[in-house]
Amino acid sequence: MAHIHFRVIEGRGLGFYAILGILAALVLAGLGAANYMEHNGHWVTGMSNQIVWGTPHVFAVFLIVAASGALNVASIASVFGRQLYKPLTRLSGLLAIALLAGGLTVLVLDLGRPDRLIVAMTYYNFKSIFAWNILLYTGFFGVVVVYLWMMMERRMNEYTKRAGMFAFLWRLTLTTGTGSIFGFLVAREAYDTAVLAPMFIIMSFSYGLAIFLLVLMAAMRWTGREFGDAVFTRLRKLLGIFVAAVLYFVLVYHLTNLYITQRHGIESFILVNGGSFTQMFWYGQILIGSVVPLVLLFSRLGNSRALVALAAVLVVLGGLAQMYVTIIGGQAYPMPMFPGKEVVSSSFFDGVVASYTPRLPEFALGIGGLAIALIATVLALKFLPFLPQSLSDADADPHSPAEPTKLVTV
Numbered sequence: 001m002a003h004i005h006f007r008v009i010e011g012r013g014l015g016f017y018a019i020l021g022i023l024a025a026l027v028l029a030g031l032g033a034a035n036y037m038e039h040n041g042h043w044v045t046g047m048s049n050q051i052v053w054g055t056p057h058v059f060a061v062f063l064i065v066a067a068s069g070a071l072n073v074a075s076i077a078s079v080f081g082r083q084l085y086k087p088l089t090r091l092s093g094l095l096a097i098a099l100l101a102g103g104l105t106v107l108v109l110d111l112g113r114p115d116r117l118i119v120a121m122t123y124y125n126f127k128s129i130f131a132w133n134i135l136l137y138t139g140f141f142g143v144v145v146v147y148l149w150m151m152m153e154r155r156m157n158e159y160t161k162r163a164g165m166f167a168f169l170w171r172l173t174l175t176t177g178t179g180s181i182f183g184f185l186v187a188r189e190a191y192d193t194a195v196l197a198p199m200f201i202i203m204s205f206s207y208g209l210a211i212f213l214l215v216l217m218a219a220m221r222w223t224g225r226e227f228g229d230a231v232f233t234r235l236r237k238l239l240g241i242f243v244a245a246v247l248y249f250v251l252v253y254h255l256t257n258l259y260i261t262q263r264h265g266i267e268s269f270i271l272v273n274g275g276s277f278t279q280m281f282w283y284g285q286i287l288i289g290s291v292v293p294l295v296l297l298f299s300r301l302g303n304s305r306a307l308v309a310l311a312a313v314l315v316v317l318g319g320l321a322q323m324y325v326t327i328i329g330g331q332a333y334p335m336p337m338f339p340g341k342e343v344v345s346s347s348f349f350d351g352v353v354a355s356y357t358p359r360l361p362e363f364a365l366g367i368g369g370l371a372i373a374l375i376a377t378v379l380a381l382k383f384l385p386f387l388p389q390s391l392s393d394a395d396a397d398p399h400s401p402a403e404p405t406k407l408v409t410v
Helices: 014-040 055-070 072-078 083-109 114-122 129-152 154-183 196-222 229-259 261-271 276-298 305-332 360-383
Strands: 003-007 406-409
Touching (some): 003 083, 014 083, 014 360, 055 072, 055 083, 055 129, 055 154, 055 196, 055 305, 055 360, 072 154, 072 196, 083 196, 083 229, 083 360, 114 129, 129 154, 154 196, 154 305, 196 229, 196 305, 229 261, 229 276, 229 305, 261 305
Parallel strands (some): 003 406
16 A cells, blocks of 8 residues: 655745745736726727737636646546546645636636626526536635545545545536637627537646646655656646647537638638737647647657656647637627628728737736736645655555555645
């Protein structure tokens, strides 16, 4: 039986406080940007009445989707019984909560009227997918907190599998709801497809695991803890599979649109003549976010941990590019007022591609949300035993997957 000990990190050195200082500065910059936009109005951003979801929404949706995917590691251990992943379950749950908190913070601060969140929380229009998602997001916090409690409280360990199954189903529902926000918008040709719901689920697996792997590698290295090849290799290959799956769903999505004649306009816009959106799609989403990571993860280059970390960073950047193309590109393409009909058009942007140039406050707010997630993770690692003392091959016991792993909190 392998003994896995969980210990808090010391967090006393200059490097630790430097990390906290940098993250705190980014959080303050994000809050300052939100205050600046709130005080002056959203005209100081690149958003308009054509582009109402800007760069902050790109970061917010990315973090929310990644939060669901970060919990995937815990689900593999608890639901599917893979003992190799059991030492990673606590960090997986922690990152899921932290990423969701960061994403929702950006979402609330980008509303223009954050006080109206009270209305959204007290009055529900169940014909709106947004109302469903408020329940899914808030419920996710409670479900994961209970899941973590059952993992960390020894007398509750026998209920971990059931809690893990419930959390697994909840996060699938959450990500389906997030994808359905766009899939249910029938007025936008770039959305309005059932493919987006499962595509968002597999995107969550990829983005969440990429962030999880980066945090795990950094935490184990900076605290001087051993990170064996067995766990590392499994996570590397799993990330590669998820990246390939995302690329497959993107291919299916665009082939489906190309088959539908009325979607040829939006496909031409995204794939050929969309300017910055086309470049973001091919260079950001496909090349940087998919092709290069697949080469790094599945070739001999995958033996280098530095290159695997680079691949994870590229997956995150490619994910942000994918969200940018999906969210902003879908709004920029002109919306047909009367599909299939020839009508007299006005001079008010009818048939005109909306222009959008993101401004610094938007980036500051989005990066601030990511910083909130990371600073919450760092502080939790300092005060609570989320990180295993060792992930060496002997401790992880990779050769006996059926044998239970004993977890010890110190």
